Amino acid sequence: MPSVIAEDSVGIVNSQIYSHTQPFTLQCGTTLPSYELVYETYGALNENKSNAILICHALSGHHHAAGYHSMDEHKPGWWDTCIGPNKPIDTNLFYVVSVNNLGGCHGSTGPLTLDPETQKFYGPSFPSVLVRDWVVSQSHLADHLGIHKFAAIVGGSLGGMQALQWTIDFPERVHAALLIACAAKLSAQNIAFNEIARQAITTDPNFFAGRYVENSVKPSQGLMLARMIGHVTYLSDDGMRDRFGRELKSGDLSSGGGVEFQVESYLHYQGRAFSKHFDANTYVLMTKALDYFDPARETGDDLVATLAPVKAKFLVLSFSSDWRFPVDRSREIVNALIEARKNVAAAEIESDQGHDSFLLPIERYVRILRSYLIRVAGEVGK
C-alpha cells in the first residue's frame, strides 16, 4: 500500500462503467441484449481527441492498469511500470483508456453477470467471445468517449492480438499498433497448454459444469492448477533457476522430511491468489478466445492478404527467452507487414524473464516504447 503517491504515478483512479444499451450480436451468432464494460482512463483527452491510447489486456488482465483505487490498495494497476506521467505511455501526452474485456470477471458483463432474460448467472452459458467481439465492443466504448481514431492501441500477448485485430477491422481508427510478445495465431503447443489449464478447471469436483456459483462453491483447486501451469510457461528455465534455484522453503533434503522447494511455494502462492480473484468460466472463455484467434484464416492463411487494408503503423517487440510467444512468432508478423508494405519497426529484447517480460521494467524495452510513443505523439498532434 502506498504511503505516498510517487510523482510518476497516475495516483488514485476510479473505474467507470460504459453501458451499451443496444443489442450486440457476437461472432458466434448469439445476441447479448445489452452489456457493460468497466474501464479506467488516465491523462486528459485533447481538444482534437487525437491523443487516446487504448490498452488491451492479456489473459488474466483487467481494466485496472495503473495507479491505485485507494490508499489501502496493496499493489498498483498491472502495468503501472509503463503508464503514468513521464513513463513510456506518458499520461502527460496521452489519454489512456484501459478496459476489462467482455466476458471478464472484474466488472464487465461476463459469466458472473445475471442474464437479464433468465435472471440467473450466465455462468458457462455466457456465449463464446472472440477477439473480434472484444474489438467491436471496445469500438463502442471509443464512440462513447468521442474517440474516432486511437493514436495507439497497445497490448501484450492476447492484448497484442486485439491491437492487431483492430488494425484489420477498423483501419481508419488506429494510427499505431504496438504488438508486444504477440503472435498472429497460437501454436499447437500453446493450445495444448490452454487445454490442460481448462481440463484442470473443468475436472475440479467443485466445477459443477460451470454452475459452481449456484452451488456456493468455487473450483479453486482447478483454477490454481491452471494458473500454476500457465505461470511456468510465462517464465523461462534460466529465469526460474536464477530466482529459485533449488532453494528450500522448508524441510531437509538429506532426510527428505517436509521438503518444500521455494519454487513450489511460489507457485502455490500465485495459484492460490489467482484462484481467489479470477472466475473459472472467464478463464475457460478467455483461453478459448486465445486459441481461436487466427485473423488470416479467412484469407486462406495468407496473413499478407489479411493485412492489405491495414493503415496503421506498427511496433513489434518480442523477448529472447519467451517460449510461449517466441521471437519467431513476432517475426512472422513483421515479415507479413513488410511484404504488405506497412510501416513497421521491430526489436527483440534480451531478457531471461520469459513471456512475463512484457510486464517488467526492462530498460531497453521501456526506452523503445517511450521513443516510439513520443514519435506517435508528434504525429497525432496536440
Add this chain to the structure above:
Amino acid sequence: MKLRADLKLISELVNPNARVLDLGCGEGDLLAHLQNTKQVNGYGLDVDADNIRICIDKGVNVIEQNLDDGLSNFADDSFDMVVMTETLQSVREPDHLLKEMLRIGEECVVTFPNFGHWRCRLQLLTFGRMPVANHLPHSWFNTPNIHLCTFKDFEALCLDLNLRIIQRRVVDYKHNEYTWLSSAPNLLGTVAFYRLGKNS
C-alpha cells in the same frame, strides 16, 4: 541535416516511392532522408540496440535482424533497391549475401573499404604490419572487418557470381568523390561504391 556523401550518392539512384531495403542501416540517416524526400517504402536491418532506438526516434522502419542469419524472410524481387554500406567486410558470408541482395532486389548498392589502397599496401610492405588507416581504423585483433577485399577482388567475385556491375565509383574516406581517384581506383580509392544488377 547533412547527409553523408556516400548516402547522398545512393539517394540520387533511388526513384520516388521505391521500395528500399538497407542492410546495416545504422542510425537510419539514409532511410529517413529517402522517406522524407522521396516517400519511399523503406526498411532497415540492424542489430545494434542504440542504432535501433535512434532509428525509432526518427520514424524509420528498423527491424532487428542479424545479416549473418540470412535474408530468407524476404521474398524474391520484393525491393527496388537493396543497399549495404560499409558492412560487406564484416559479414560472415559476403558472397552469399550479395547473391541474396540481388535475389530480393532489382538493383543493389554496395560500398566497402578498399584494402588495396596504397597506404595499406605500403604499411604491409615496408613495416610488415597489418594496415591501419582512416578508412580501416581498427587493429587486427579488434576489427569487426573479417572479409576485407580490394576493388579487383570484388569485381572478380561479381564475375564469379554472374552479377552485373552497372556502375563503379571511387570515393575517399570522407566519401567525397574526385575524378583523379578513378584513374587508379584500386590504388587510390579508399571506399568502393558499386551499383549492381542482375545479368539477364
